[in-house]
Amino acid sequence: MNYKETLLQKISDKSAVVSIVGLGYVGLPLALRFTEKGFNVLGFDIDQSKIDCIESGTSYINYIQNDAIAAAVNDGLKVTTDFQKISDVDVIIICVPTPLSDDKEPDLSYVKSTLQSMLPYLKNGQAVSLESTTYPGTTEEELVAPFEEKGFSVGEDIFVLYSPEREDPGNKDYSTATIPKIVSGHTKNCLEIAECLYDAVVAKVVPVSSTKAAEMTKLLENIHRAVNIGLVNEMKMVADKMGIDIFEVIEAAATKPFGFTPYYPGPGLGGHCIPIDPFYLTWKARQSGIDTRFIELAGEINTSMPEWVIEKMKSALQDRGLIPKNANILVLGVAYKKNVDDLREAPALDIIEKLLAQDMCVDYHDPFLPTLPKTRKYDLKLDSIDLTLENVKKYDCILLITDHDNVDYELLIESGKLIIDTRGRLRGDYKNVIPA
């Protein structure tokens, strides 16, 4: 048997050892899923604290239960920081972050350093799959080229795949196992491996013709979201000036059974995908001399929303005879979306920082985040305030940024002095609620 046939055989009979590099929001669920389906799984991470958590059966992601991790460890899931062990595995799946640099350019440093760490231990017969979101051409440039330089014949000795992650933290309807998965390979043989590998763990694989097409697919999904959210944010500002409730309009438009999909405005974009991924295409397109004007406009408008929300709040305070500078504000909900504890790119952080910079007195409440951890950009040193009647009455303004379901909104409506609602959560004829 040649390398391809051997590997296909090992995947089919589940004797293949599958390694997952990067055990975060993408890698951890994937490691659990491969373990659940009977594979020997070896997880890699450079963060020793993640390794310790997993080994002790403790989750560090709120919607993944400790039990699920303990069960996987019991079923043989192993984790390590030692890249030498790459030489013991058959499949390497890379799930590391692809953030933006400060000047909004792709930061592939995690992908590159992962590849540097693995490269000495790669051997014939292995498959390497990249899952990180990135611009078209990355797999060819960053994986295929160095592998071939090292003497491997990609598609014969070694197999290079690209299969973008589609994780949606907190989604109750879909999980790693049930979301259809785009798969691609550098050659026909690579694609065959990709289909076989992912078919073993997900409900449906969707093969595309090239790694570039797969890279572009993931970007298009997130560009579509970023642009549609940018559009409704712009429409919100227009409707606001005209005295129209944009949420009523969106819900009415959504009754059209074709040609319309509802997207909702908010206080700005958050999460690890939508605010970041689109600019990967912008950067790459610019190298070909093309502008991606929709992406840039969406970025500009979405980034301006925190400022717009703050201005709405300040004028509502002024309408009530208060001086915004002297007001004390409770920011309600800081996670980037509801019902999760995820703070990545959360606009609440930007808003809190801006309010503090204007000398306002700011607290926050978030049922999922008892304290604000230090992030790459922010170090705000605040603890979540309890949402008691006394506290609700105390604040001049409650700024509703993320509408978690486990919050007592009736209490707010009954006792809050002024509530600025950026989510259309408190609609109705409430005199103390101002949409923003």
Next chain:
Amino acid sequence: MNYKETLLQKISDKSAVVSIVGLGYVGLPLALRFTEKGFNVLGFDIDQSKIDCIESGTSYINYIQNDAIAAAVNDGLKVTTDFQKISDVDVIIICVPTPLSDDKEPDLSYVKSTLQSMLPYLKNGQAVSLESTTYPGTTEEELVAPFEEKGFSVGEDIFVLYSPEREDPGNKDYSTATIPKIVSGHTKNCLEIAECLYDAVVAKVVPVSSTKAAEMTKLLENIHRAVNIGLVNEMKMVADKMGIDIFEVIEAAATKPFGFTPYYPGPGLGGHCIPIDPFYLTWKARQSGIDTRFIELAGEINTSMPEWVIEKMKSALQDRGLIPKNANILVLGVAYKKNVDDLREAPALDIIEKLLAQDMCVDYHDPFLPTLPKTRKYDLKLDSIDLTLENVKKYDCILLITDHDNVDYELLIESGKLIIDTRGRLRGDYKNVIPA
């Protein structure tokens, strides 16, 4: 009984006489539907030829059958050009065009002249419903204000409604009767009439809180489409530079079960809604000092597509050693979308005009349009060429603009010298097909 109760009663027992002003793509199906449901319907149009057609049981819209018109006439549908008869009716539904002027500003002249013609004959107890797409505030400014100036108390003596049309010519899944209908009224009484009236003829009415909200709803639906098509057109140009098939990418992205809706690129926008309606909001928003940047960007990109398609065609001809100026071109499909005979704002007309201006020899084929009628903008004086083997072989290039289903695409692939496909219809490894 007061006026409201009397009118509700008349609608309920179908003794109300319903008049439809403007018997085009919107008004004609609506007149047929009210007739079908047992109302006495009086259709108005300023175009005598439409009146003659209806009276002789002849359709002037390709997807409405002669039989349907003959049956309605048989059931009592009457039509006239005489606005004096407005005094005989209970309900007046206005379905006249709201185009753009040459400088892209709202042209409400049809609405205004209709209202001028009706105003002398309006009387207590009537309801007037506007269905034309327009900017928020139109119903208040153009109907309510002049009616009140004439001495009517809107909501007591006379009722003003706004219910935007949602017709989709050629849609096989949805029709006037089955598309949910947004309804609104200037007062609560007006809304009550609106719900009762439309509930009698459509499967579902969706009441909203104000005529402004209803006006904005229709605009948002079409803005959403214009922007999403603009976005995929931009993405097409980016993917083209990167050697990626945008249709493959869109289809792959569409397998994501949440957060993505596919829209498809094309040779430019057409039809009576998408290229026009968004600018109604742009104009009104500008009056409040706000820019609608997504709408303007979408307009700019969508309007540039014909030029981009022509450039792609010219470079494909040059690659084949031909001088574009000397090439003879067959434009395939000129209607603004497939399987209809509707030429309104069709990008094919713009493309043909541009090709002729560059001295190319241009013919066209469209199974639904044997000849190109004079339109507001164009007078091209061309007849449809038969799509015979001989003709297909004759042209240096076939430019596929609208992919009607009743065209022999195999013949094109087998015998066409060069086909420029703007619809992703002819995908596969065909050497004579170039996507554009």
